[in-house]
Amino acid sequence: MTLPGGRLRALAARWCSQQTMDRLIDPVIADLQAESELAATTAHKTRVWILGQIAFFKVVICNAAGQLIRMPHDDDRAAMVRAAATFVAIAATCTVLLTAVPYVNFVWGTHPHSAILALYLIPQALPLSIPVALTVAVFLEFRNTPSHWRARLLVVVFALLSCAMSFALLSRIIPANNQQFRVSLARHAVFKGPSELRLDELHQLLARRGDQAATLAASDRRNFSRAYYTRWALVWAPLALSTFALALVNRRRRGRLASVLVGFATIAGYYALMYAARQLEAGGTLPPAGAAWGANVVFFLLTLVLMRPAGPWQAAHKGPPHA
Amino acid sequence: VPRSHPRVLTVSPKELLILQLLARNEVLYGLQLVTASKGRLKRGTVYVTLGRMAEKGYIESALEDPPPLAGGLPRRVYSVTPLGRRMLRAWTSGAKHLLPDFAR
Numbered sequence: 001m002t003l004p005g006g007r008l009r010a011l012a013a014r015w016c017s018q019q020t021m022d023r024l025i026d027p028v029i030a031d032l033q034a035e036s037e038l039a040a041t042t043a044h045k046t047r048v049w050i051l052g053q054i055a056f057f058k059v060v061i062c063n064a065a066g067q068l069i070r071m072p073h074d075d076d077r078a079a080m081v082r083a084a085a086t087f088v089a090i091a092a093t094c095t096v097l098l099t100a101v102p103y104v105n106f107v108w109g110t111h112p113h114s115a116i117l118a119l120y121l122i123p124q125a126l127p128l129s130i131p132v133a134l135t136v137a138v139f140l141e142f143r144n145t146p147s148h149w150r151a152r153l154l155v156v157v158f159a160l161l162s163c164a165m166s167f168a169l170l171s172r173i174i175p176a177n178n179q180q181f182r183v184s185l186a187r188h189a190v191f192k193g194p195s196e197l198r199l200d201e202l203h204q205l206l207a208r209r210g211d212q213a214a215t216l217a218a219s220d221r222r223n224f225s226r227a228y229y230t231r232w233a234l235v236w237a238p239l240a241l242s243t244f245a246l247a248l249v250n251r252r253r254r255g256r257l258a259s260v261l262v263g264f265a266t267i268a269g270y271y272a273l274m275y276a277a278r279q280l281e282a283g284g285t286l287p288p289a290g291a292a293w294g295a296n297v298v299f300f301l302l303t304l305v306l307m308r309p310a311g312p313w314q315a316a317h318k319g320p321p322h323a
Numbered sequence: 324v325p326r327s328h329p330r331v332l333t334v335s336p337k338e339l340l341i342l343q344l345l346a347r348n349e350v351l352y353g354l355q356l357v358t359a360s361k362g363r364l365k366r367g368t369v370y371v372t373l374g375r376m377a378e379k380g381y382i383e384s385a386l387e388d389p390p391p392l393a394g395g396l397p398r399r400v401y402s403v404t405p406l407g408r409r410m411l412r413a414w415t416s417g418a419k420h421l422l423p424d425f426a427r
Binding site for chain 1: 352353354365366367368370371373374375377384390395396397398399
């Protein structure tokens with residue numbers, strides 16, 4: 001008779017260190033085996049087996065997450081904490097500013113429930129404020145030390161989580177909020193425009209073929225297409241910008257002010273590229289997909305170029321750490 | 324405090340609970356701790372907490388005799404170290420001073 005947990009243990013032994021096996025994996029498997037031995041009925045054995053499997057995977061996930069955030073150097077640990085604080089501060093400031101401008105221009109004093117309408121504007125600001133905050137935080141807090149690969153991996157994981165959050169916002173939450181905001185402001189039903197359609201609704205419109213496609217005017221089709229691809233491109237902005245920032249800070253050390261300026265210049269460059277691509281798209285030079293993805297592609301390519309190993313010239317010109 | 328161990332001498336609520344249970348029962352294994360905690364500790368995370376406490380030096384562990392089953396793994400039992408006991412005493416007396424209700 002094979003004991004429960006044997007396969008799980010063999011699987012874990014491939015990936016985990018001896019210390020992890022001794023401290024975490026083996027005790028979980030030993031509990032599973034001992035409990036299973038004591039279980040009187042098949043139903044109880046099954047329950048023990050399921051609980052043991054869940055416990056095993058929880059331990060593996062908790063251990064992996066713990067290993068990831070455990071920085072071996074105090075400098076990296078401190079940089080991560082400072083980067084998190086800087087990210088929150090910049091994201092909050094940007095969100096307030098980006099919410100305040102349309103609020104003051106369009107809402108303030110025009111509606112009896114204008115304070116509630118401000119809430120509809122907050123999600124709109126987040127897909128812009130998150131990449132801005134992430135980029136500046138990386139430039140500012142990783143400027144002094146060549147960061148450990150775990151610190152860089154953690155930034156990439158956080159960027160991917162930001163991408164997931166941006167996707168949720170841009171695909172469903174913002175379109176629904178936009179529509180609610182317009183209806184509240186107009187106080188009657190309003191037709192949905194490209195910014196008010198969910199991502200799946202835009203996809204359905206663009207996927208129309210034959211007679212159905214003829215019901216959509218060419219200009220409308222272009223507007224919907226632009227909105228669709230731009231939203232997809234903005235979803236990936238946190239990853240494109242943060243990986244570029246990581247590659248650039250590891251290339252050359254800068255002072256605090258220079259890091260902030262380079263951070264904001266990067267953001268400005270990204271959105272300037274996006275704007276220029278949109279102008280080219282409006283002139284018919286670029287297709288909507290190409291225009292929307294242009295900035296991301298350029299930044300991913302620049303990141304690849306910057307990630308090349310430093311040559312003797314770059315190594316010689318890498319400045320000393322700034323205080 | 325050594326620079327390479329910045330987290331030593333800190334204690335989380337779960338770690339404190341484990342210290343209390345181990346101080347009361349001398350030696351327990353993971354599932355016994357989960358049962359004794361009446362749901363406050365979970366079987367999926369208790370070993371991660373125990374591993375962290377062992378790193379901090381609050382607890383130590385030993386393997387029981389192997390079970391009679393062929394190929395069965397021996398259970399790991401945990402006990403509190405002198406440092407863990409001192410930490411528990413210090414925290415308890417500190418809490419009694421700060422929160423008089425705690426002493427009742």
